[in-house]
Amino acid sequence: MKLKYWIYAARIHTLPLSFSGVTLSFFISKSRTNVNIIAYILCIITALLLQILANFSNDYGDSITGVDNFKRIGPKRTIQCGFISLSEMKKAIYIFSILSFFSGFFLLCETILWKNFFIFIISFIGIFICICSSIKYSIGSYPYGYVVGMGDLFVLIFFGFFSVEGSYFLYTYTLCIDIFILSLSIGLLNIGVLNINNMRDLDNDYENRKYTTAVWLGIKYAKLYHTFVISLSILLGIYFIFLNKKTIYQWFFFIFPVIFLILHIKNIIYMKEKKLFNSELKKLVMLTFLYEFSIGISFIN
Template sequence: MATPAQWIEGARPRTLPAAIAPVLVGTGAAAFLDGFVWWKALLALGVALFLQIGVNYANDYSDGIRGTDENRVGPLRLVGSKVASPGQVKAAAFTCLGIGAVLGLVLCATSNWWLLAVGAASLAGAWFYTGGKKPYGYRALGEVAVFLFFGLVAVLGTTFVQAEELHWTAVAGAVAIGSIACALLVANNLRDIPTDMVTGKRTLAVVLGAARSRQLYAALIALAFILAALSALATPWALLALIALPLGVKAVRVVVSDAVGPALIPVLKGTGLTELVYAIGLAVGLALGG
């Protein structure tokens, strides 16, 4: 039986900035449009957090039963480490995804019902990332899904349910947040290239190779800060996002220095922190600019 601390670790708290950041930016963009609604922002945050934790448990379950996590380098995996049964982890995944779905239904009821289709796609994306007979995370499509769901969908959805309209600053913020979220996954998969190749997990990092994956990581981080500078055309306050630049530069330096294995683990924390600080700066900047 896994301890509460192990369940918390299995939820992968270092990935939670990827859920919080898009809601912050989306809410900042709504405030820029004078459409901020605090309780809708909280509902959106609840949806994002429960879906993120749900997908983390789902990945733990699916990778665990395939044996992908048996010899991995990195934080605890519940099934792979055999501290929890596959059934328990699967139940935890469905519970979290279910709570996220209920909160999403409430949000749809207060906005537009066509958002149900977006929610259904998000749930399917969460499960089939590593679940099912042909998981797309094993076909080098993980980064595409992360960019779509943790960038475009999460940011623009948060903005729309509050302001009921969009602005190009929201799109720029969505692309920026999606890019950093992708960089987080690239760093994770870069670390796992040796074990993923053995187990047949064909991630984008495996396809590109270590050298190109390092270049991709740096390019994604750079793109986010370029977009922050571009957003300054709408309001100079958007430059507050640059407070995350030192964190991003530090993480890029580690990645491009040919670090491997355990040396890349701090990059995950650093990238998550970069995303969160970037989101706070951009959200505050957009709100002030509005």
């Protein structure tokens, strides 16, 4: 039965990264104005579809280039292991591209179409950019995930700015500097997730000409880079809470996940075996979700 392999290929453990950003902005928006719950639901569906599309595309692209091989330390991929064929995965990529498009289109119709047609057109183009970016990370003649810094930049844009600031705009029809700061904080945490993945597979990526930031920096400086992005994320979060502080409970909700993030940094710095990066990757995914949820829930009146 192939259903379990498709679920595995979707990388369920990464999906909280896609819907936590739109949920965080929903909580904050709801504390400031009336929010269309249908818009929130469509945001979640669209974000999940795009994340699964990206994961399927990564499985397909890394298999073609040879990055997914049995030297790789990370979890085995479905195409690599023969559970799903290249043609089957290619069809799934087409299907999720179409599903992502229609979900995003319905979202824009629900939120923007009757309010500002020009912004609707710009946002409509944005849907195509999101879909293409989900695919082109690993697929094509020049996948941007194989170029130094580009993967990090696109993660910052899509999991930070688009996820938090973009969804906040769809909920409230406004852009705010404090939400921009928060979106940068969230984007940096997601870069941290990508960086752990790249540190873990550094040697294999280098052999297969996948030049990630970790490959370019080397393991020592990749750990320092990791420390920097997580620390900067925390500092930006502190500034956001300072700008929006209403009660002491907001600081309590914020500090709780930060304690674990600091412990995570310590673990990364002193980590010797690359296999241990797998557990820290999953941990940072859940800490990122907890960080976003804690900030968001502190805004509920």
